Amino acid sequence: MPNYAEYNFLNAQRALPEYYWTGNTQMNCLKQCVDQTAQTAYAHHIQRLMVLGNFAALIDVHPKALNEWFLSVYVDAYEWVELPNVSGMVLFADGGILASKPYVSGGAYIHKMSNYCQSCHYRVKEKNGPKACPFNYLYWDFLVRHRDHLKDHPRIAMMYRMYERMSPEKQQAISNDAANFLEHST
Amino acid sequence: MSVLRLILGDQLNESISSLSDIDPQHDLIVMCELQEEATYVKHHVKKLVFVFSAMRHFAASLESKGYPVRYIKWMEHPALNTFTEVCADVLKSRSFSKIVVTHPGEYRVLKALQVAEAALGLPIEIRGDDRFLCDIEEFSNWAQGRKQLRMEYFYRDMRKKYSILITEKGKPVGGQWNYDADNRHPPSDTLTIPPPSHIEPDDLTQTVIELVGLNFKAHFGSLENFGFAVTRQDALKVLEQFTVERLPCFGDYQDAMLQGEPWMYHAHIGLYLNSGLLLPQECINAALAAYESNQAPLNAVEGFIRQLLGWREYI
Numbered sequence: 001m002p003n004y005a006e007y008n009f010l011n012a013q014r015a016l017p018e019y020y021w022t023g024n025t026q027m028n029c030l031k032q033c034v035d036q037t038a039q040t041a042y043a044h045h046i047q048r049l050m051v052l053g054n055f056a057a058l059i060d061v062h063p064k065a066l067n068e069w070f071l072s073v074y075v076d077a078y079e080w081v082e083l084p085n086v087s088g089m090v091l092f093a094d095g096g097i098l099a100s101k102p103y104v105s106g107g108a109y110i111h112k113m114s115n116y117c118q119s120c121h122y123r124v125k126e127k128n129g130p131k132a133c134p135f136n137y138l139y140w141d142f143l144v145r146h147r148d149h150l151k152d153h154p155r156i157a158m159m160y161r162m163y164e165r166m167s168p169e170k171q172q173a174i175s176n177d178a179a180n181f182l183e184h185s186t
Numbered sequence: 187m188s189v190l191r192l193i194l195g196d197q198l199n200e201s202i203s204s205l206s207d208i209d210p211q212h213d214l215i216v217m218c219e220l221q222e223e224a225t226y227v228k229h230h231v232k233k234l235v236f237v238f239s240a241m242r243h244f245a246a247s248l249e250s251k252g253y254p255v256r257y258i259k260w261m262e263h264p265a266l267n268t269f270t271e272v273c274a275d276v277l278k279s280r281s282f283s284k285i286v287v288t289h290p291g292e293y294r295v296l297k298a299l300q301v302a303e304a305a306l307g308l309p310i311e312i313r314g315d316d317r318f319l320c321d322i323e324e325f326s327n328w329a330q331g332r333k334q335l336r337m338e339y340f341y342r343d344m345r346k347k348y349s350i351l352i353t354e355k356g357k358p359v360g361g362q363w364n365y366d367a368d369n370r371h372p373p374s375d376t377l378t379i380p381p382p383s384h385i386e387p388d389d390l391t392q393t394v395i396e397l398v399g400l401n402f403k404a405h406f407g408s409l410e411n412f413g414f415a416v417t418r419q420d421a422l423k424v425l426e427q428f429t430v431e432r433l434p435c436f437g438d439y440q441d442a443m444l445q446g447e448p449w450m451y452h453a454h455i456g457l458y459l460n461s462g463l464l465l466p467q468e469c470i471n472a473a474l475a476a477y478e479s480n481q482a483p484l485n486a487v488e489g490f491i492r493q494l495l496g497w498r499e500y501i
C-alpha cells in the first residue's frame with residue numbers, strides 16, 4: 001500500500017505529545033497505557049484503539065507521527081499491520097475505506113470498560129472545567145472541528161443533533177476548554 | 187545452479203515459500219540484522235531483542251538441520267548495511283543463478299530489493315507469501331467493485347471458505363456470526379487473571395539483551411524481564427498455555443482494561459504470527475479444538491478467530 005501512508009482525510013497536523021513516550025500526564029488511562037507499553041512492548045486492541053488511538057485522533061495527531069509511534073513501540077508491529085489499523089481505523093485518515101466511522105469517544109467508554117478513572121486526577125463525569133475529563137470536551141470539539149467531513153455520516157449525524165441542542169454557553173465552554181487544553185498540551 | 191535464499195526477519199518459518207525447493211548441497215540461506223531495518227524508527231528495545239534473538243535461533247535451527255546459512259550479525263561488518271551490500275558481499279566468493287525471497291510485508295523492503303536487483307545484475311525471484319489464508323490476488327478479487335471494504339463480510343466469507351465454525355447447512359455455529367454483544371463485559375475487581383507465559387532467556391537471548399542494551403540507548407522502553415518466546419517450540423507452548431488458561435474468559439473480557447493488568451485474557455501471540463514462528467491456521471485449530479472439547483465457550487472462540495481471520499487477514 002504505497003499511497004496509503006499519505007492519506008490524511010481530516011488534515012490532522014499536530015505533533016505527537018511527548019507523554020506518548022514518557023507517560024508524564026495526569027490522564028491516568030493514557031499514563032497507564034504508555035507505562036505498560038514501555039514495560040512490556042504490548043497493549044491489547046482496546047487500549048490501542050480506544051485510549052491511545054482515540055486520544056490521538058481527538059487532538060488531530062498527524063497520521064505519520066502516530067503510525068511511527070505504533071510501529072516503534074509494539075513488539076508485534078510491522079508496517080503492514082499498523083498502517084491500516086492506525087490510518088484507517090484510528091484516525092479515519094482514508095476517509096472511510098476501511099472503517100465506517102472514526103473510532104472516537106468521550107471518557108464514558110473508558111470509564112465503563114476500565115478502572116482507570118477511579119485513580120485519575122480528572123473526573124470522568126464532569127463535562128467542563130479544570131477537573132473535567134479532557135476526553136469529554138475534546139470529543140465534542142473534534143466533531144465541531146470536522147463537521148464538514150463528518151456531518152453527513154448517518155451514525156454521527158445524531159451526535160451533531162445533540163450538539164445543536166446544547167445551550168450556547170455550553171458550546172462555548174466546550175470550545176474554551178478544548179482550546180485551553182490543546183494550547184498547553186505538548 | 188546454486189540459489190541464494192534471502193530470509194527476512196518476519197519470515198521465520200521453515201515452510202516459507204522461499205525455502206520450498208531448497209537444495210542444501212548447493213544453495214545458501216542468507217539472513218542479516220541490518221542497521222537500516224533496526225533504526226528506521228526507534229523500535230522498543232524488547233522488540234529488537236525479540237526480532238534479533240528469534241532470527242538467530244531460527245538460523246541455528248536451520249543449520250542444525252544441515253542447511254548452510256550465512257548470518258550477518260548486528261555491526262559484525264559495519265560496511266554491510268543494506269540488502270544490496272550484503273548480497274554483493276556474498277557474491278564476491280560464490281556465484282549464484284538467482285536470489286529467491288518471499289514477498290516482503292513492507293513496501294520499503296520491496297523497494298530495497300528492487301534496488302538490489304538492479305545493482306547486482308542478478309535476477310531476484312519474489313515469491314508469494316502463502317502463510318496467509320487469503321492471498322493478495324484473492325483479496326483484490328474480493329475487493330474489486332467494492333467502494334468501501336467492510337471487514338465483517340470478508341470475515342464471513344473466510345469462515346465459509348475454510349468451514350470454520352460452520353454447520354453442515356452452511357450456517358454459523360450457534361446461529362450468529364458475531365458474539366461481540368457477549369464480549370463487552372466491563373472488568374470486575376474480582377477477576378483472577380492468570381500470569382502470562384514467561385520464557386526464561388537462554389544464553390543466546392542473554393547475549394542479544396546485552397547487545398541491545400549497549401547499542402540502542404536512545405530507543406524506547408525497558409529491557410527488564412524479557413520473557414517472550416524466541417523459538418517456534420516455545421511459541422507453541424505459549425499458544426497452548428493461552429488456550430488452556432486464558433481463552434475460556436477471553437471473549438467475555440475482550441474489551442476490558444484493568445490498571446496493573448497488561449495481559450488480561452488476551453493471547454499475546456501477535457508477535458509470533460507476524461514474525462512467522464506461528465501460522466494462523468494452527469492458532470485457529472487450537473481454538474477450535476478447545477471449543478470442541480468444551481474447554482472454551484463459543485463467544486470466546488469466535489472472538490479469537492475473528493481477530494485472526496478478520497483483522498490479520500483483512501489488513
Ligand code: SF4
Nearest residue numbers: 027029107117120133
Ligand atoms: S477520567 Fe478521563 S482522563 Fe481520567 S482515566 Fe478516565 S477517561 Fe482517562
